[in-house]
Amino acid sequence: MSTTTDVKRVSRASAGADPTGGRPRRRRRGGALWWFLVPALIPYLFVVIVPSIQGVTFSFTDWNGLNPDFSWIGLDNYVRLFSDKAAVRAVVNTVVLAVIVTVFENLIGLGLALALNTRIKSRNALRLVFFAPVVVLSVVVAFLWQFIYTPSGPINQVLEAVGLGELAHNWLGDPQLALGSISVIMIWQFAGYAMVIYLAGLQGVPQEQLEAAALDGAGPFQRFWYVVRPLLAPAITVNLMLALIRGLMAFDQIWVTTQGGPAQSTETLSTLVYRNAFQYGEFSYSAAIAVVLSLFVAVLAIVQYRFLNRSEGNS
Amino acid sequence: MNRYTWRTGLGETGMLIVALIFLFPIYILVNIAVRPASDASSPIAPTTDPTFANFVEAWNASGLGMAILNSVIITIVSVAIIVVVSAMAAYPLARVTARWSSGAFYFFMIGLLLPFQLGLIPLYTTMRQLGLLGGILPLIIIYVGLRVPFSLFLYVQFLRQIPVDYEEAASIDGANRFQAFTRVVFPLLRPVTGTVLILNGLFTWNDFLQPLLYLSGTTNRTVPVAVYSFVGEFTSQWGVIFSALIIGVIPVLIAFFFLQKSLIKGLASGVKG
Numbered sequence: 001m002s003t004t005t006d007v008k009r010v011s012r013a014s015a016g017a018d019p020t021g022g023r024p025r026r027r028r029r030g031g032a033l034w035w036f037l038v039p040a041l042i043p044y045l046f047v048v049i050v051p052s053i054q055g056v057t058f059s060f061t062d063w064n065g066l067n068p069d070f071s072w073i074g075l076d077n078y079v080r081l082f083s084d085k086a087a088v089r090a091v092v093n094t095v096v097l098a099v100i101v102t103v104f105e106n107l108i109g110l111g112l113a114l115a116l117n118t119r120i121k122s123r124n125a126l127r128l129v130f131f132a133p134v135v136v137l138s139v140v141v142a143f144l145w146q147f148i149y150t151p152s153g154p155i156n157q158v159l160e161a162v163g164l165g166e167l168a169h170n171w172l173g174d175p176q177l178a179l180g181s182i183s184v185i186m187i188w189q190f191a192g193y194a195m196v197i198y199l200a201g202l203q204g205v206p207q208e209q210l211e212a213a214a215l216d217g218a219g220p221f222q223r224f225w226y227v228v229r230p231l232l233a234p235a236i237t238v239n240l241m242l243a244l245i246r247g248l249m250a251f252d253q254i255w256v257t258t259q260g261g262p263a264q265s266t267e268t269l270s271t272l273v274y275r276n277a278f279q280y281g282e283f284s285y286s287a288a289i290a291v292v293l294s295l296f297v298a299v300l301a302i303v304q305y306r307f308l309n310r311s312e313g314n315s
Numbered sequence: 316m317n318r319y320t321w322r323t324g325l326g327e328t329g330m331l332i333v334a335l336i337f338l339f340p341i342y343i344l345v346n347i348a349v350r351p352a353s354d355a356s357s358p359i360a361p362t363t364d365p366t367f368a369n370f371v372e373a374w375n376a377s378g379l380g381m382a383i384l385n386s387v388i389i390t391i392v393s394v395a396i397i398v399v400v401s402a403m404a405a406y407p408l409a410r411v412t413a414r415w416s417s418g419a420f421y422f423f424m425i426g427l428l429l430p431f432q433l434g435l436i437p438l439y440t441t442m443r444q445l446g447l448l449g450g451i452l453p454l455i456i457i458y459v460g461l462r463v464p465f466s467l468f469l470y471v472q473f474l475r476q477i478p479v480d481y482e483e484a485a486s487i488d489g490a491n492r493f494q495a496f497t498r499v500v501f502p503l504l505r506p507v508t509g510t511v512l513i514l515n516g517l518f519t520w521n522d523f524l525q526p527l528l529y530l531s532g533t534t535n536r537t538v539p540v541a542v543y544s545f546v547g548e549f550t551s552q553w554g555v556i557f558s559a560l561i562i563g564v565i566p567v568l569i570a571f572f573f574l575q576k577s578l579i580k581g582l583a584s585g586v587k588g
Contacts (some may be wrong), residue, residue, distance in 0.1 A: 036525050039403060043400070047457050048434060049425075055434050055436065055437050065436065115329075115330050126334050134517075137523055137538065137542070139539040154343050157357050157358065187347065222498075249431075252523045255523075256543065269432075270528075272433060290435065291433065293433070297430050301428055
């Protein structure tokens with residue numbers, strides 16, 4: 001340790017220094033710095049923490065959002081939620097949508113990243129092309145695809161033009177297809193986001209290791225699985241988490257295109273929260289739905305984090 | 316392995332085809348927007364007689380000019396506050412090893428797991444009680460609160476990789492902690508500040524649900540709400556609707572064009588961190 005640092009340590013000792021040492025590169029006297037947190041803490045408490053606690057509290061009442069009188073009704077809202085067919089349907093839809101979107105955004109994003117992480121000349125331009133939908137307003141994307149999906153719209157026209165006319169469908173109007181059609185919108189919108197993160201992760205894969213593996217006779221799939229994948233683990237973790245949370249909370253794309261229909265085939269917890277609170281005035285029921293959604297997000301995020309951390313550790 | 320071979324050429328051709336398929340929706344967007352209302356041919360056929368008439372009509376009828384101004388104000392003010400408060404909070408969280416520091420860090424990270432829907436309704440009623448509905452102030456407060464955890468996370472990750480030598484040098488030269496932060500640490504955070512600016516700017520500009528809730532029925536609309544209500548009025552006049560969609564996206568595309576390098580670099584540093 002240099003003398004200058006020692007001098008400073010002594011001179012700062014009065015400011016709550018801890019002279020016992022520990023990790024030398026970290027400062028231990030930081031008590032006076034806590035007020036740096038205050039400007040971030042106030043809006044965070046006001047916007048996130050307090051309303052979330054209130055939300056959990058409301059979910060155990062019969063409050064309608066306007067009337068100052070309300071009473072505690074225990075778990076009634078939750079019992080109602082799981083005996084309400086529409087709500088159960090929404091739970092299933094939420095999970096299905098999140099899983100489809102997570103899997104395909106990542107498969108496509110990874111595929112694009114691997115393809116662009118080669119010598120091809122147009123890779124910078126292509127990276128821009130695939131990333132561009134990320135910056136477009138979700139509302140705009142949703143309206144655009146609503147038109148693309150119309151029965152006499154571009155997709156069906158293309159299908160007819162190439163002689164696959166019998167594959168034409170009413171993409172958003174058919175309850176069997178609507179949820180899948182909405183996932184395609186989200187995948188188109190966010191695959192480029194996953195791609196950019198995977199590309200960043202691929203920069204950390206040393207060429208020498210790949211060449212050495214190739215010399216040892218590893219084919220492209222073996223090279224990917226044993227060399228690239230372990231080094232890509234942080235990018236995979238980040239991408240899966242981001243995609244899953246995005247999928248679970250999706251609102252814009254659904255609200256603009258189908259508003260949860262037809263026949264509740266695209267109703268998710270997000271749209272149900274909004275509908276119950278602001279169309280039906282069922283604040284406390286809506287709060288219970290939001291609590292269930294939160295539990296989904298938290299449980300899935302923690303399970304995934306644990307699981308991925310373990311596989312990162314193994315490889 | 317590093318040469319451009321016929322295989323690379325094949326891969327390049329394949330990727331260009333994929334890119335064309337990927338761009339198909341964008342082609343439709345532009346194609347319909349520049350098509351005169353009288354043209355009833357297939358939406359996939361290129362327009363033979365392109366016109367800007369739809370853009371003029373969309374601009375005049377949609378109130379998008381006002382909405383863009385509103386969105387710009389909300390975005391700039393929110394993002395500026397987010398940057399300042401997150402960078403400040405990240406400083407002790409990354410540098411202080413006392414127990415309160417890591418506790419506070421985890422407390423902020425809870426915010427990444429709580430879906431905003433949970434607090435949506437109670438927050439709305441609080442804002443109503445405070446008489447703040449209809450203006451842009453509640454939106455700014457909400458964006459700051461919602462985006463602090465994520466921005467803080469990026470800053471802390473980044474700051475932990477920066478050696479403390481510069482700050483120590485500054486404090487030897489007599490700077491207090493606040494000066495060390497504003498003159499030394501904050502400038503060092505520039506790369507990640509770029510990322511924080513862009514990702515939060517994008518989020519704020521694109522957000523639909525909160526302005527729908529807080530601003531619908533007022534004249535203070537943001538771009539997504541203006542687009543949404545405009546489409547409701549101009550049902551199936553797709554040429555005009557698509558022109559409005561393009562107008563709503565142009566400001567973001569301009570920003571994206573200038574900032575894409577630092578955005579992609581910033582995302583990269585986030586993953587390696």
